[in-house]
Amino acid sequence: MNKWQVEDLLKDYHWKLHSVKIMRESMNEVNVSMVAQYGLQAAMPKGSGDPSDPILKEVERRDDRWKKIHAFEKDIQLIQSKLKKVENEREAEVLHWLLEGKSMRWIGMHMGLSHTHIQRIKDAVIRNMSA
Template identity: 80%
Template structure:
């Protein structure tokens, strides 16, 4: 993963995390079971459904939603796996607030630093994470 992709993941981490939580809750609340599990209906062949079948469309929509949830989770896990690579106190503090969805300006005001300085710290964080992703992508044979 290159540094721009990692920056995007850091920027999107907060809303993706909350989206996964909300999507999981709504997908589990409205768990529509569309196949019979007991009795004669369970032994009967299942209808394949034609393209205009509303149940089939709903199943396809939900399947796409679950795939989106899994994609968000992969992004979240990528960042979480690299949190330990950031060891400097300032970098750790900036990373925390970035993951909370705060802007660099807000972080700068909070820490008493300029937003440009926060940007340089963020660049160092991204460099640590990209170095670690480069080494983890290589095969040790």
């Protein structure tokens, strides 16, 4: 994995993590059982999977959503697996706030450093994580 890929994953980490949480909750709230199990409707013929079938389209949409969730989780786990490579305290602090979605200007104000110095620390973090 090169440094640009690591940098992109760091930028996207915060929103992907929150998106996974929200998408999982919304997918679990919906009743995934769309087939009647009891009564007269249970004995009726089921859809055959015609491409214009709205149930089939909904199942495909949800399947695509689960694939997106799994792709986001893969990116999140990749970053989490590389966190151990950052050992310097200052770099670890910058990394923490980057993963929280904070800007370099905000991190600089928080740590009492210039945002350009934070940029240099971030570059060192990315070098460590991509090695």
